[in-house]
Amino acid sequence: MEENKILNKLKNLELKAVIFIMDYIQLELGEVKLSVYTLPNVLKNGIRTMPSNESYPYELKSLIGEKIKNVNHRIQDESIEIEFTNKTILSISLKESDKSCAEVMMINFDNGKDWAVW
Secondary structure (H helix, E strand, O other), rough: OOOHHHHHOOOOOOOOEEEEEEOEEEEOOOOOOEEEEEOOOOEEEEEOOOOOOOOOOHHOOOOOOOEEEEEEEEOOOOOEEEEEEOOOOEEEEOHHHHHOOOOOOOEEEHOOOEEEOO
8 A cells, every 4th residue: 555545544533542552652543553663742832842751641642532634754854744633743753863663653454454564
């Protein structure tokens, strides 16, 4: 499946839960599970919250109930940006220097029948 088609499948999905698992997060979007191994920065109202900030978990949890408006693979910035309807953006770095493991993120669709890894 082509990358843009995969990312576009996230549009209009509502964030149902944010799960913190050891050193990564999982975003539950109904039947879709997005595991993010390189923790994203949160950009909300012009303020960037880094994973090391103590308010980081609260910023992520504040997105529960919001829908994904747009998803962009920003090649020049080496990132994937997930924009929610409240204009908050999760910026996931694809840079080798930011990776905490071999994968940056994994999307599971349809209870694992269809998936993609970055």
